[in-house]
Amino acid sequence: xxxTGVTKATKPYEGQKPGTSGLxxxxxxxxxxxxxxxxxxxxxxxxxxxxxxxxxxxxGDGRFFGKEAVAIIIKMCAANGVRKLLVGxxxxxxxxxxxxxxxxxxxxxxxxxxxxxxxxxxxADFGIKFNISNGGPAPDGVTNKIYGLSQSISEYKICPDLQxxxxxxxxxxxxxxxxxxxxxxxxxxxxxVEYMKEIFDFxxxxxxxxxxxxxxxxxxxxxxxxxxTGPYVRRIxxxxxxxxxxxxxxxxxxxxxxxxxxxxxxTYAADLVNALKAGDYGFGAAFDGDGDRNMILGHKAFFVTxxxxxxxxxxxxxCIPYFKKNGxxxxxxxxxxxxxxxxxxxxxxxxxxxxPTGWKYFGNLMDAGRLSICGEESFGTGSDHIREKxxxxxxxxxxxxxxxxxxxxxxxxxxxxxxxxxxxFTRYDYENCEADPCNAMMAELDALSNDPSMIGKExxxxxxxxxxxxVDNFEYKDPIDGAVAKKQGVRILMSDGSRVVFRLSxxxxxxxxxxxxxxxxxSDPSTYAKDxxxxxxxxxxxxxxxxxxxxxxxxxxxxxxx
Numbered sequence: 001x002x003x004t005g006v007t008k009a010t011k012p013y014e015g016q017k018p019g020t021s022g023l024x025x026x027x028x029x030x031x032x033x034x035x036x037x038x039x040x041x042x043x044x045x046x047x048x049x050x051x052x053x054x055x056x057x058x059x060g061d062g063r064f065f066g067k068e069a070v071a072i073i074i075k076m077c078a079a080n081g082v083r084k085l086l087v088g089x090x091x092x093x094x095x096x097x098x099x100x101x102x103x104x105x106x107x108x109x110x111x112x113x114x115x116x117x118x119x120x121x122x123x124a125d126f127g128i129k130f131n132i133s134n135g136g137p138a139p140d141g142v143t144n145k146i147y148g149l150s151q152s153i154s155e156y157k158i159c160p161d162l163q164x165x166x167x168x169x170x171x172x173x174x175x176x177x178x179x180x181x182x183x184x185x186x187x188x189x190x191x192x193v194e195y196m197k198e199i200f201d202f203x204x205x206x207x208x209x210x211x212x213x214x215x216x217x218x219x220x221x222x223x224x225x226x227x228x229t230g231p232y233v234r235r236i237x238x239x240x241x242x243x244x245x246x247x248x249x250x251x252x253x254x255x256x257x258x259x260x261x262x263x264x265x266x267t268y269a270a271d272l273v274n275a276l277k278a279g280d281y282g283f284g285a286a287f288d289g290d291g292d293r294n295m296i297l298g299h300k301a302f303f304v305t306x307x308x309x310x311x312x313x314x315x316x317x318x319c320i321p322y323f324k325k326n327g328x329x330x331x332x333x334x335x336x337x338x339x340x341x342x343x344x345x346x347x348x349x350x351x352x353x354x355x356p357t358g359w360k361y362f363g364n365l366m367d368a369g370r371l372s373i374c375g376e377e378s379f380g381t382g383s384d385h386i387r388e389k390x391x392x393x394x395x396x397x398x399x400x401x402x403x404x405x406x407x408x409x410x411x412x413x414x415x416x417x418x419x420x421x422x423x424x425f426t427r428y429d430y431e432n433c434e435a436d437p438c439n440a441m442m443a444e445l446d447a448l449s450n451d452p453s454m455i456g457k458e459x460x461x462x463x464x465x466x467x468x469x470x471v472d473n474f475e476y477k478d479p480i481d482g483a484v485a486k487k488q489g490v491r492i493l494m495s496d497g498s499r500v501v502f503r504l505s506x507x508x509x510x511x512x513x514x515x516x517x518x519x520x521x522x523s524d525p526s527t528y529a530k531d532x533x534x535x536x537x538x539x540x541x542x543x544x545x546x547x548x549x550x551x552x553x554x555x556x557x558x559x560x561x562x
Contacts, residue, residue: 027065039128085184098388192392206242221284225264230251287392296309309394334357344420464539473488502547
């Protein structure tokens, strides 16, 4: 089929600046005339010399407006000289799978259609993210270029007559302006599942679930929250591992995620928490909309903080064939994440890195061979098998550990704390706040980093007193390319190792989301079984009073506590 591309005039839209994981806005914003086209053109233009004749991956989490966006991207790639697209069937590809396919087929990158854990539907959110050739989110240099182009864009290229059926697996060939253009619709889960079977011992996990060697079977409950992981969960847990149908729920992807917030935490995955509390299941997990986040629960809904989860995985790499083969080169966490993994790195005598929030900061370290396992407190866990956090990978890692160690989730955590001590950790989210007061609050907190009277100052609540050792606004210099990321969050570090961190999130689509992180390390075994909120309450109150957060936001309680 011979087609012709056209150039259409357009005007810039304000605010097309990608955040930590792409551009996220309300669906109605993306539906504005030329809004999506503008941003896609800026992504393609930012590729410059690598664009013509390249192969790109396209897919997303199945949320509302996804199929329309895929159609626009196909037409625009055709007119911009892209040689081939690998598109997930029906536009479905989890974010980890996009990274997997980019790396497996050595493509020039991929366009991911997701707003991750944000709600979906016509009155909710949409997002577009660009991943580079290593499979990871575009670094600051690329996203800054995209944003710069968006401020001056005057035209975009599109092939309006190109029609592509994305519902059927197979290859569709076109000729656009005399150049061949191929769209290959691929099985959304095949490449990813094959890779997981290389990384993990599926036979051992199957034995764990069904009971083998005299061990009782482990009954699991996996909740996809009507996000993109549904088809992956069906293929892996039902078909490959032979779990029963009652072990999986909400595995049909829905454009509005069933009207729920697809964020795997104790608030938004309350149905999973309640099901685990009943005591019928020994292991539970939930995933977010695009499949890169996860929550792990044990019997009776024993909660594993993401900070502890990545530390336990890092401490038990001998249970996972991938690491037994490749070794562990280094460990890392995002700055707000609890420091449990630092203690594992010290024991294993490997490098540990503290990076800004955003998975893209791990990519350079992985590509340089200095990082193997990393995590973020925002329920993201992963390794150098791809360049994205990976929810299903984290669950399979946990099941591998439980199977080899013949233990439970709760016992695994208590054993970990007995070895390393416990980093009590919590996060308070204040979502969709008015932006100006939040910006003013952050400016006042930032000023504390230049106030010498803060050093040595004692902060008290009730019978608990902390002494300030350092205040700063976290800055990161990439050890590989020297790039500097400034003002990544105000940290108040106490002399006993406790921490308070304040950040404005970059993953919301509107307003401001304030995140408050509280961490306290305890080496006294008598404290390990205590409730984290109870242990951290004095430091939480100190943080709220110091920041005047309640007064600034008008919120007496956070939207979410994890």
